[in-house]
Amino acid sequence: MKKKILLVDDEPDILEFFRKMCADVGYEIATAQNGLDALLMMLTNDYDVMMTNIKMPKINGLELLQMAKEIKSDLKVIVCTGCHDLQDEAIKYGAYAYFKKPIIIDTIKDCLQGLNSTEK
Numbered sequence: 001m002k003k004k005i006l007l008v009d010d011e012p013d014i015l016e017f018f019r020k021m022c023a024d025v026g027y028e029i030a031t032a033q034n035g036l037d038a039l040l041m042m043l044t045n046d047y048d049v050m051m052t053n054i055k056m057p058k059i060n061g062l063e064l065l066q067m068a069k070e071i072k073s074d075l076k077v078i079v080c081t082g083c084h085d086l087q088d089e090a091i092k093y094g095a096y097a098y099f100k101k102p103i104i105i106d107t108i109k110d111c112l113q114g115l116n117s118t119e120k
Contacts, residue, residue, distance in 0.1 A: 002028040003116050004045070008038040008052040008064065009080075018051060018080070021105070025112045035059025042071050049115050054081040054090075062089060069094045076115050080108065 005027040009015045015031050022029050030045065032038035036058035038050070050068055054061035065077050076096040079086075080103055087098045097111050 002026060003048040004028045004030065005049040005051060005112075006038055006041060006045075006047045007031045008033075008035065008050065008056070008061070010034055010053065010056040014053070021109060022051075022112060025109060025116055027112070027116060035061065035064035038064055039067055039071075042068055047072070047075060049076045049078065049112075051078040051080060054079060054083045054086060062086065062093060065090060065093045065095060078108070078111060 005022050007015055007018045007022065007029060009018065010033050012033070015033065019029055019031060030041060030047070032041055034057050038052070039059060052061040052064055061079060061081065065079070068075055068077060077094060079090045079095045079098045080101060082101040084100050090098050099108055
């Protein structure tokens with residue numbers, strides 16, 4: 001069974017880039033363009049992984065990370081952001097990984113493949 005990933009970013013081009021990358025790795029993919037939509041989706045769907053930006057409208061990525069971990073404590077959250085000074089805070093709130101934009105594609109793909117190959 002494919003693992004499910006929720007991709008969250010307010011920039012459609014970046015969302016599409018990550019969607020293609022996750023499809024290549026073999027995930028079942030859902031997308032949201034802001035933290036509030038992502039949170040609502042989490043209430044009705046069971047995701048294994050979430051990849052989120054930090055600076056977004058409605059609910060930012062750090063708030064989303066905190067709320068998502070309350071809904072599903074074992075959710076693996078990957079943060080991909082241009083904010084270079086929030087890594088410690090993201091890790092404190094339970095982020096599995098933190099990548100600074102511009103990202104190195106192979107590094108994030110390796111992370112996604114590793115999470116996809118672990119047992120559910």
